Amino acid sequence: MSDPLGIFGGTFDPVHYGHLRLAEESMAHLGLGGVRWIPAGNPPHRDTPQVTAAQRLAMVRTATQDNPRFSVDPAEVESQAPSYTVQTLERLRGELGAQQSLVLLVGADAFAGLASWHRWTEIFDLAHVAVSHRPGFPVEAASLPKALSAQFSRRRMLDVGALKASPGGAIVTFAMTQLAISATQIRKLLANDLSARYLLPDSVLDYISSHSLYRNP
Numbered sequence: 001m002s003d004p005l006g007i008f009g010g011t012f013d014p015v016h017y018g019h020l021r022l023a024e025e026s027m028a029h030l031g032l033g034g035v036r037w038i039p040a041g042n043p044p045h046r047d048t049p050q051v052t053a054a055q056r057l058a059m060v061r062t063a064t065q066d067n068p069r070f071s072v073d074p075a076e077v078e079s080q081a082p083s084y085t086v087q088t089l090e091r092l093r094g095e096l097g098a099q100q101s102l103v104l105l106v107g108a109d110a111f112a113g114l115a116s117w118h119r120w121t122e123i124f125d126l127a128h129v130a131v132s133h134r135p136g137f138p139v140e141a142a143s144l145p146k147a148l149s150a151q152f153s154r155r156r157m158l159d160v161g162a163l164k165a166s167p168g169g170a171i172v173t174f175a176m177t178q179l180a181i182s183a184t185q186i187r188k189l190l191a192n193d194l195s196a197r198y199l200l201p202d203s204v205l206d207y208i209s210s211h212s213l214y215r216n217p
Ligand SMILES: Nc1ncnc2c1ncn2[C@@H]1O[C@H](COP(=O)(O)OP(=O)(O)OP(=O)(O)O)[C@@H](O)[C@H]1O
Pocket: 009, 010, 011, 012, 013, 017, 018, 019, 022, 105, 106, 107, 108, 109, 110, 111, 132, 133, 134, 135, 179, 180, 181, 182, 183, 184, 185
């Protein structure tokens, strides 16, 4: 069986080093063959992103282009439909086959909200879920909503070898370098004409500046 494939969805408004380290470290911690980045075109669960889906996709492309183990999937950006993860995973299953191990990568804050996602319990029929630690967001059953806590307790595997042994169904956690970077913080800095340098790649900052993004009108 081929190595598990990481699936990393996000709004990426804009992409930053917290995202890049999550994807990079997940490969080593979880034994992934690579990570497929999937920018959300039309995130159903939050305010409309500040820049267009095409611009967020372009920033993810420039941030990831030098890593041969990263790929970028534009399908959610190219669709007008709400970006529901369960539907994206169904598409990937159709494309990659029933046996390919898929590992949905989420930060601890995103995981805490999983029980509000569209058809959320079906996600476990389609993929494993790997939760990375994020400053300020504990990953423990007691701090999760009840229905999610039950799934977490039932599915949690301490041995990441479980990710290779089956196509989906397990939950694992992994500790990444803790980086208290958020896209919200970056948008605020840029709106106030302050430096966001070293929080995200220079190539992304160049894109932001050449397209005059995140500035106050
Ligand atoms: N610094 C970080 N450390 C660990 N995980 C992160 C970090 N930043 C984002 N993530 C995870 O990356 C995924 C995509 O996040 P998203 O694009 O919403 O970034 P964000 O920085 O949380 O954005 P915003 O501040 O706009 O909410 C989510 O699963 C999120 O939990």
